[in-house]
Amino acid sequence: MPKRGNGETGRFSGWRAVMAACTVAALGAIAPAASAAELSIVFTSTMADIEPVEGEGGLANLATLLRTKRAEGGTLFLHGGASLAAGVLSTFDRGAHMIDLLNELQPDMMAVTKRDLGFGKDELTLRSYEARFPFVSANTIDRNTGKVMEGLEPSALLDTPVGKIGVVSAISPELTVQYIVPDIEVRPPATIAAEARALRAQGAVYVVAILDNAPEAVEALRGEPAIDALLQLSASGKDVLEDGNGKVFGVHVNVKGSAFVLRLDGDGKAPPALTGADIVPLAGLPPDPAMEKRVGVYLTRLSELLDITIGTTATPLDTRRAAMRTGENAFASLIADAMRGHFNTDLAFINGGNIRGNRQYEAGTVLTRRDIQRELPFRDSIIAVPLTGKALREALEVSAAGVNNQKGSFLHPSNMAVVYDLKQPAGSRVVSVTVGGKPLDPNATYSVALPTYLAQGGDGYSMLKSPGVSSPSASSSSGAGGKLLWEIMAQHLTDRGTVSPRIDGRITER
Known part of the structure; x- marks a missing residue:
């Protein structure tokens, strides 16, 4: 060359x-x-x-x-x-x-x-x-x-x-x-x-x-x-x-x-x-x-690869930029739940910037592999890593700091409820956090499913950086073996046939 x-x-x-x-x-x-x-x-x-x-x-x-x-x-x-x-x-x-x-x-x-x-x-x-x-x-x-x-x-x-x-x-x-x-x-x-x-x-x-x-x-x-x-x-x-x-x-x-x-x-x-x-x-x-x-x-090549039905959404979905980067989102929550279910972790995070479809789906829409690949175009694998409650709270502050500018770093959790006060200065916006209904313990260690991108400290999340995660396409880490995000999501939909993701209060504002 x-x-x-x-x-x-x-x-x-x-x-x-x-x-x-x-x-x-x-x-x-x-x-x-x-x-x-x-x-x-x-x-x-x-x-x-x-x-x-x-x-x-x-x-x-x-x-x-x-x-x-x-x-x-x-x-x-x-x-x-x-x-x-x-x-x-x-x-x-x-x-x-x-x-x-x-x-x-x-x-x-x-x-x-x-x-x-x-x-x-x-x-x-x-x-x-x-x-x-x-x-x-x-x-x-x-x-x-x-x-x-x-x-x-x-x-x-x-x-x-x-x-x-x-x-x-x-x-x-x-x-x-x-x-x-x-x-x-x-x-x-x-x-x-x-x-x-x-x-x-x-x-x-x-x-x-x-x-x-x-x-x-x-x-x-x-x-x-x-x-x-x-x-x-x-x-x-x-x-x-x-x-x-x-x-x-x-x-x-x-x-x-x-x-x-x-x-x-x-x-x-x-x-x-x-x-x-x-x-x-x-x-x-x-x-x-x-x-x-x-x-x-x-x-035509894409159609041959991607026009495969994998599930149906019984509720409307919105994957537009603002919807992904400013507050709780039903589709992002569905992805986070799929990640946590796949690894059986305490909780999971997906960053809004990982979701790129910029679409709206009506209730009853039949979802194909094309839809999932469009929404999750990065070849990022998901891994399970141990993180302290202190690190998780710090990560949530980074998430809240980017809301006004619609940054892709906004985090969508699974099995976590967080209350923000966005009127406060960046770094002081997290009011309360619970995991599985219990207050977040800063000294406890939690198992967390998240993209390798975040586990490398991407999007400013140095507190989530985990040893042994060397590349976005890494297939393993010190936690558990990785799997591509779109594959996890596609399998989640295939296993259930029909899903009904909704806003359930996991992210609220004071």
Whole structure:
């Protein structure tokens, strides 16, 4: 496997230079003379799940937008990342299918986000070698080398009809809290301002910065003179695209519903002028037949694997983001109960961020393996470990601290009842805790079923870290043998046939 340079700031090396030259030549060939000084920049992100969702656009709709813009003239396609995990198919191939599909769409680069490291550093490096476009992240540093992680570039410098366009991106500092990547250091996102200035020094007439869900860095980067467009990925809210004084600020929400289109005019020498900035709903575009066919091949494979009935829910279920990360949830409780039952432990925890379906199910819905894989896309195994009552209470404080920001660290318990007072400061929100109807004893040791991710201290749960748990896919630990979460859940449903999960008061607020 050939090595690719990760220290050449803003430059392609080897085949990248060839690809960039071919792209520019192709743009020049299709662009009429009148459009030689015009450029469209298309930006989107977050399409990990290729299954169609009503009211949302997908890759086939995006292909239509790109084909239209490329026919009109010079076009750059900047991808914001967050697409290699956590979709249903990525459970099987770690995002390889997405690289295959994106290669067809021909991005000029892809920003790396924390979600793209969901399967670990080595898998991301493998995906980067499969891609025909560079992966960009300036602040994802390998502790072993002190340089940007292998397979990534700190920035990209792209030739276009209006001059050289620089692109730099920063990953969220939450990476090292939410994912198990001990070899990775995340430098403060605001430090990419220096990379933007370096791109200017290399001849960039326009610089785009892509920020992975790091709102704390927005103010500093918006004021950076070297950055012309700052595009931030956000986990919630709505799309925003503002332009003023020639600058652009955008917030792209983590759903596969839209693309941003910026239009620039220039002579290839002086800084180009911004002539337009639009949010384009992808669902309003007809699907491209060729891409629809390509996606359909993968969907057919999924159907063969996943269209197997495993049970029925007699009660409605809600797995949307807010429902999973702010309070008690019937589906999350069902999962926690299945975990505890499988290991026969005193209690169990599942974190809301492990559940990703973002769906609503009506009472009477027949559930398939597809539903369970969509809801639980990470290949995380469940283990049983001993934990003290003191550690459990500390974990519940971490859980309550993230409610206001809808963090995935919110814990759903089994055989536990906890009362929170969310009006209190973070760290002092747990009012009372019972296990099996008895007050939590800080000095007692309890057997707990939980994902290996939490047992490694993921999501900030250092107090849950257990010796002997070395990887998210570990099959054993010092506690009991592990089993994949979706397998436990599927077996639980199969054994019962029909389930009726409800809110039962295991999490309440004062």
